Amino acid sequence: xxLRLGAAVTxxxxxxxxxxxxxxxLLGDGLGPLSQLAPITGxxxxxxxxxxxxxxxxxxxxxxxxxxxxxxGRVFGRRKGAVYSVVLLLSFxxxxxxxxxxxxxSMILLETVQISVESALAGLLLFVLVVGASRMLRRRMSxxxxxxxxxxxxxxxxxxPLTGLSAFxxxxxxxxxxxxxxxxxxxxxxxxxxxxxxxxxxxxxQDRSYRE
Amino acid sequence: xxxxxxxLSIIVIVLTLAVIAVISPIIRKRRNLIxxxxxxxYEALPSFVGRSIESSRPLHISLGSAGIGGESTLLxxxxxxxxxxxxxxxxxxxxxxxxxxxxxxAFPLGxxxxxxxxxxxxxxxxxxASEVRWYPAGTRSLAFAAAITALQGxxxxxxxxxxxxxxxxxxxxxxxxxxxxxxxxxVSDQLEGQAVAFALADEPLIGEEIFAAGSYLERGAVQxxxxxxxxxxxxxxxLAMLAAFIIGxxxxxxx
Numbered sequence: 283x284x285l286r287l288g289a290a291v292t293x294x295x296x297x298x299x300x301x302x303x304x305x306x307x308l309l310g311d312g313l314g315p316l317s318q319l320a321p322i323t324g325x326x327x328x329x330x331x332x333x334x335x336x337x338x339x340x341x342x343x344x345x346x347x348x349x350x351x352x353x354x355g356r357v358f359g360r361r362k363g364a365v366y367s368v369v370l371l372l373s374f375x376x377x378x379x380x381x382x383x384x385x386x387x388s389m390i391l392l393e394t395v396q397i398s399v400e401s402a403l404a405g406l407l408l409f410v411l412v413v414g415a416s417r418m419l420r421r422r423m424s425x426x427x428x429x430x431x432x433x434x435x436x437x438x439x440x441x442x443p444l445t446g447l448s449a450f451x452x453x454x455x456x457x458x459x460x461x462x463x464x465x466x467x468x469x470x471x472x473x474x475x476x477x478x479x480x481x482x483x484x485x486x487x488q489d490r491s492y493r494e
Numbered sequence: 495x496x497x498x499x500x501x502l503s504i505i506v507i508v509l510t511l512a513v514i515a516v517i518s519p520i521i522r523k524r525r526n527l528i529x530x531x532x533x534x535x536y537e538a539l540p541s542f543v544g545r546s547i548e549s550s551r552p553l554h555i556s557l558g559s560a561g562i563g564g565e566s567t568l569l570x571x572x573x574x575x576x577x578x579x580x581x582x583x584x585x586x587x588x589x590x591x592x593x594x595x596x597x598x599x600a601f602p603l604g605x606x607x608x609x610x611x612x613x614x615x616x617x618x619x620x621x622x623a624s625e626v627r628w629y630p631a632g633t634r635s636l637a638f639a640a641a642i643t644a645l646q647g648x649x650x651x652x653x654x655x656x657x658x659x660x661x662x663x664x665x666x667x668x669x670x671x672x673x674x675x676x677x678x679x680x681v682s683d684q685l686e687g688q689a690v691a692f693a694l695a696d697e698p699l700i701g702e703e704i705f706a707a708g709s710y711l712e713r714g715a716v717q718x719x720x721x722x723x724x725x726x727x728x729x730x731x732x733l734a735m736l737a738a739f740i741i742g743x744x745x746x747x748x749x
Contacts, residue, residue, distance in 0.1 A: 345628035346630070348627065352627055362650075400636040404636055407665055411662070469685065470701075471728075472728065473705075476704075477568045477705070479723050480705055491610070
C-alpha cells in the first residue's frame with residue numbers, strides 16, 4: 283500500500299511539473315485570459331529547465347562510472363575482448379592525466395586519435411551503403427526494393443561531374459525536390475504527430491513508468 | 495513563441511487529450527474489435543526473442559543518441575517502451591538482454607526500464623545494472639558505431655534492435671550484424687538513419703511506427719487509444735492540407 287501511495291505522489295508531482303512546463307513554454311501574449319498566467323508559468327518553467335540541465339550534467343558522471351565498471355568487469359572476468367577494455371581503461375586514464383597536466387596535449391590526443399578513426403569510418407560508410415543496397419536486392423527482391431535501387435542509381439549517376447549526363451542530373455534534381463522531399467516531410471509529420479500523442483500520454487500519467 | 499503557433503499547439507494538445515480520454519473507455523470494453531494493420535517488425539519480434547533464449551545469446555537493444563531533455567525525449571520514452579516489451583519476453587533466457595545508448599541522460603531511463611521489465615516477470619534478482627551500457631559519443635557518432643560493432647562480436651549477440659536516433663552511421667552497425675548473420679530491426683527519427691534502416695535492416699520500422707510499440711506488443715486500452723489517436727490526427731492533418739490546397743487554388747483562380 284505504501285508503494286502505491288508513493289507511486290501516486292510521484293505521478294501527481296510529474297503531471298503537475300509537466301503541465302506547468304508545457305504551459306510555460308506555450309503561453310505568451312495574445313492568448314486572452316491565459317496570457318495573464320504567462321509570467322508566472324514562464325518563471326517556474328525556467329527554474330525547472332535549469333534543474334533539468336544540472337541533473338543531466340550529473341548523468342554523465344553516472345555514465346562514466348558505468349563505462350568503467352563494465353570494462354573493469356570485462357578485464358577481471360577475462361572475457362572475450364578484454365584486451366580492448368584494457369586499451370579503453372588505459373586511454374581513459376591517459377586522457378584524464380593529460381587533461382590535468384596539460385589540456386593542449388589532451389586535445390592533440392583527441393584530434394590525432396579519435397578524429398582520424400572517425401574519418402576512416404566515415405570513408406567506409408559509402409562502401410557499406412553500396413554493399414547494403416546490393417544485399418537488399420538479393421535478400422528482399424520486391425517492387426519497393428527495386429524502386430529503391432533504381433532511384434539510388436539515378437541519384438548517384440546524376441551527381442557525377444561528367445558531361446552528357448544532364449538528363450540524369452535533371453532527374454536527380456526532380457527526385458530530390460518532389461518525391462524525396464514529400465516522403466521526408468511525410469515521415470517527419472508522422473513522427474511529430476506520434477510525439478504529441480506520446481507526450482500527452484506522459485502528461486496525463488498514463489506512461490508505464492508511473493504505473494509500476 | 496508566435497501566437498498562432500502557441501494557439502495551434504494548445505488546440506492540438508487539447509484535441510489529442512480529448513480523443514484519448516473519449517476513446518480509451520470505449521476500447522477497454524471492446525478491445526477485441528480493434529484490428530491494427532500488420533507491421534512485419536513487430537511480427538518478427540517473438541522470433542528474435544526465441545532465438546536469443548534458445549541460443550543463450552543476448553539480445554541487443556540500442557537507443558542510439560535518443561535521450562531525455564532534448565528533441566528526442568519522447569522518442570527515448572517510446573524506444574524504452576519497446577525495450578521493456580522485448581526484455582520482458584527475453585528475461586527468462588540464460589543470456590540477459592543488453593541495452594546500449596550514447597546519451598548519458600537516457601542512462602537512468604534505460605536502467606529503470608530494464609529493472610521494471612525483470613520485476614514484472616518476478617525476476618528482479620536477475621537484473622544487472624551493467625547490462626545497460628553507455629558509450630560516450632554524441633549525435634551521429636561513428637565512435638559509437640565502432641563500439642557497437644565490437645559488442646556484436648565480443649558478446650555474441652543473437653539479434654539487434656536499433657530503435658532510437660541514428661544518422662548514416664547506422665549502416666556500419668547493420669552491415670556488421672549482417673556479416674555476423676544477426677537479424678536486425680531498425681528505425682530512426684533522423685531521415686538519413688531511417689533511409690539506411692529501410693535499406694539495410696532485415697525488418698525496418700518506418701517513422702512513427704516505433705511509437706506504436708505498446709499498441710502492438712501489449713494491446714492495452716491506452717496504447718490502442720494512442721494508435722487510433724495517431725491515425726485520427728494523421729487524417730485530420732491530411733484533410734487540413736487538402737483544404738489549404740483547395741483554398742489556395744480557389745484564391746488564385748479568383749484573383
